[in-house]
Amino acid sequence: MHKYLLRLLGFTLILGALPTFLVGIASYYIATQDIEEKVNEGNMQLLQQTQMRVEQTLRSLEMSSLQFVNSSLVKGVMNESLTGEDFVQVRELTTELTNLQSKAVVNQAYLINLDKDWAVSLTGLKQVGSMDAKDQFLAYAKKPESIFWNTNSTEDAAIDLVSEPTETISLIYKIPLVPKTTAPKGILVVQISTSEIRGGLTTNNKLGDNYVLDKTGAAFLSSAQDKETYSEINRMIMERVSNPSQKQGFFKAKIGDSKLGVTYRSSGYNGWTFVSVVSIAEITKGSKKIGLFTAGVCALILLLVLIFAFYGSRRMYSPIRSLLEFTRKMGASQERVGTDEWTYLQDSLQSLFVSRSRLEKQMQGQATHLKEFFILKLFTGQISESDFLYRSRMYGFPMEWKRLGVLTLQIDNLQETRYQEQDRDLLLFAINNIVGELLPLQVRFSPILLNESQVTLLAVDLEQPQELKAYFYHTAERIKSSIEQYLQLQVSIGISRPFDKLSYTVTAYGESLAALKSRISLGPDIIVHYEDIEQNGNSETAVYAHLKVVEDQLIQALKDMQMTKAVDIFHQYLSSVLHKDGYLHEHHILFMQLMSRILLIVQDQGVSVTKVLDGENAIERFLKLQTREEISIWFQSRLFAPIVRILTEKADTQFLNIADRLVRMIHDQYDQDLTLESCATALNFHPVYLSRVFKKEMGVPFSDYLSEYRMNMAKEMLETTNLKISEIGEKLQYKNISAFIRTFRKTFGMTPGNYRELLENK
Structure with missing residues (x-):
């Protein structure tokens, strides 16, 4: 709660x-x-x-090596063939190579003369051809660069005859320094330990690892395990470095379950890429x-x-709690499971309000109902005039008048409005309230609803017939215009003759109803006095033979599925029935007769009438139609449209019923001069089209079917009549008896004479 x-x-x-x-x-x-x-x-x-620290080391070694290559000592010996006897020059060269140690930790250095086949290293003089690294030196010489670094440590480590190779990188100078040469006189190879470069990397990075990639993307300073671990990251770095706009940057990567941040910076000096890999978890x-x-x-x-x-x-x-406790004590509403406080309070207040309103309406409504009850008894002749006058004083009805009049109002048509047929009673109730509010109490008795009509009894102080007629018409016009304004409805009002005694009320009500019947001929939305229709009561009666012709035309139009033509003919039929006063009391009988003939159309097609009419409700509604427009709309929507739709659907499923109509024509006119062209003229189709439709539906050409049917009829005539064979042939439109006999024999395997003899023998 x-x-x-x-x-x-x-x-x-x-x-x-x-x-x-x-x-x-x-x-x-x-x-x-x-x-x-x-x-x-x-x-x-x-x-x-x-990067700056490592490149400073490499640059210093390059400068010292360049000075050594350009020295007069090197230039002089490059044109000589050194042997073991030239120990002085070898010692000087070895000393100069050793001096390179001052710039960096040189692991080994070689001055190689490829033309003279000698090499001087830190350990002495050797022949190039006897060295294990001869092929490597020759590969250095064939590279197009004049000065370059080689980071392939596994190939360089075995150059010297040492017991265990060390990881090195090599600086190569070609002698002389000619660009793009692949056949130098000699080369200078300076090997430094990778530990020299590795020592230049940052060692105090606690978040991750630092390493260097060469031009090919190889992590030449890293261990085999690190190379395998960071192989995917190295590939991603090289893809970025290949783009000139991404020579440095940062990105995130993932190795296993570890999220890493990768910072990289590519050097324009030698193409190496310096990389720092840190853990995101450590960062965060x-x-x-x-x-x-x-x-x-x-x-x-x-x-x-x-x-x-x-x-x-x-x-x-x-x-809210206090208000809930109060309402519970009052018991204004029954508490339901799952109801919240506001809903409970709303239900309680609504219950109190409804109870109060109900009591007020009961107090006010009793008097209103009693007034309407006594007026209803007056219109049905169940109360005397003296008793009604006594009740008039009690309920405030008019007591003094000179003339009375009855106004009966009926709704014309709801089919073309925003209302439905089931709204008719509610609309009459609303109209009754409008009349009660529009007319003052001193000129009317309580308006009532009687037999789908709204009825008002007026009391006026006028006596002159013309004044009374004008007053009743003006009052009816006010009521009609108010209903059109508030409800957008068309209504008709019938006005009785003036009278002075209440006992004449029943008769006056009948007169107002009789006046409303003239809507059949005058149309809807009218105000009619009984005196006006009483003067035109004697008119000649139309001859029904004319209606029979119009009915036949209407039936044929529906059979031909011509909706527009059927509607036009029905309007002629309505004019013939409704323009004569003699038909006003028998028009429903004529319409029922027409309805029966129309329904025979669908029955002839083997279709149930229930597909057209909605049981007894449609007939009941038809009998309540009061205006020409209502009757026209009912026939069009409830009869013509469904029948045309049913016939159209049936025709669509059978090539517009062409084949059936051709078959019927053959069956009906087989003994006449019947051809496909004559059928096409009668059906208003092209002969070629009829031939194709008939062949598709029946499986045989038109002429074959006609010939076969005529032969069957000839066979039947031979069996049932005593006509001569020539007479049967002429009856079947065979001008040549030989052609008839030949066709019969082709169809049944014997001549007509043989067939008749066979019948006589049996």
Whole structure:
């Protein structure tokens, strides 16, 4: 029962909690994004510093190597063939190669003369052809670059005869320094340990790993495990670096269940790419602390909101609780399971209001009903004049008048309005109320509803016939215009002759009804005095033979499925029936007769009449039609349209019934000069079209079917008549008896004479 209290509490909680949640989520998101941005900026700066430190080492080694290559000592020996006897020059060269150590930790250095086949290293003089790394040196010489770094440590490590190869990278200078040469005199190969480069990388990055990729994307400083782990990331980096606009940047990747942030920076010096890979989880550790702190603050705020919402909602609910307790004590409404407080209060107040309104209406309605009851008894002749005068004083009816008059109002037609037929009684009730409010009490008795009519008894102080007629007409016109204004309805009103005694009321009511019957000939939406139709009561009676001709035309139009023609002919029929006064009392009989003939159309087609008429309700409604428009609309919508639709559907399923009509023509006219052309003329179709339709429906050509049917009829004549064979042939339109005999024999395998002899023998 405390649903509203719970909703009030829930709404207060949502109102207080929603901003807290939104602020907490926004704070955590902003803090996380800010920390990630700061970490990414820091990593990029570290990469830049690392790049500068490593490139400084490489550049210094390149400069010292360039000075060595351009020295006079090197230039001099490159044209000589050194042997073991030239130990002085070898020692000088070895000393100069050793001096390269001052710039970087040189693992090994070689000055190689390819033309003279000698090589000087830190360990002495050797012949190039006897060295294990001869092929590698020759491969260096064939590369198009004059100065380049080789990071393929697995190939360079075995150049010297050492027990265990070390990871190295090599700087290669071609001698002389001629661009794009593949046949230099010699080369300078300086090998430095990868630990020299690895030492230049940032080592204090606690969030992840730093490594370097060469031009080919190989992580030459990384272990085999790291290479395998970061292989997908390295591929993604090289795809980005290949785009000139993405030489540096940051992106997120995922390895297994670990989310990583990758910062990369490509060097324009030697094409190496410096990479820093950090864990997103490590980055967001700080933001998680902020999130936990924010969650704690939000929880505290929610607790405070809950406390205030609980006490505030109970305080706001207290007036409703008092009102609920009061209504329960009053017992205004029965409490239902699942009903909330407001619904219960609404039902209680509505119940009290309905009870009060019902009592008021009962008090007011009793007098109204009694007034209408006595007026109804007056119109049905069940109360005397003296008794009614006594009741008139009690209910405030007019007591003094000079003349009385009855106005009977009927609704013309509802089919072309926004109302339905089932609204007729409700509309009459509304019309009765309009009349009661429009006419003052001193000039009328209580308006009543009687036999689908609204009836009003007027009391006036006029005596002159013309004045009375004008007053009654003016009153009827006011009623009619008010109904058209408020209800948008067309009504007709019949006015009785003036009278002075209440006992004449029943007769006057009959006169007003008789006046309304003239709507059949005059049309709807009229005001008619009984005196006007009484003067035109004697007119000649039309001859029914004319109606029979019009009926035949109407039936044929419906059979031909010509809706427009049928409607036009029916209008002629209505004019013939309704323009004569002699038919006013028998028009329903004529219409029922026409209806029966029309329904025979569908019965002849093997269709049930129930598909056209909706049982007895349609007939009852037809008998209540009062105007020409109502009758016309009823016939068009309830008879003509369904019948044309049924015939059309039947014709559509049989090629517009052409084949059936041709067959009927053959059966009816087989003994006449019948051809496909004559049938086409009669049916208003092209002969070729008729031939194609007949062949499709019947399976045989028209001429074959006609010949076969005539032979069957000839066979029947031979069996049932004593006509000569020549007479039968002539009757079947065979001008040549030989052609008839030949066709008969082709059809039945014997001549007509043989067939008759066979019948006589049997």
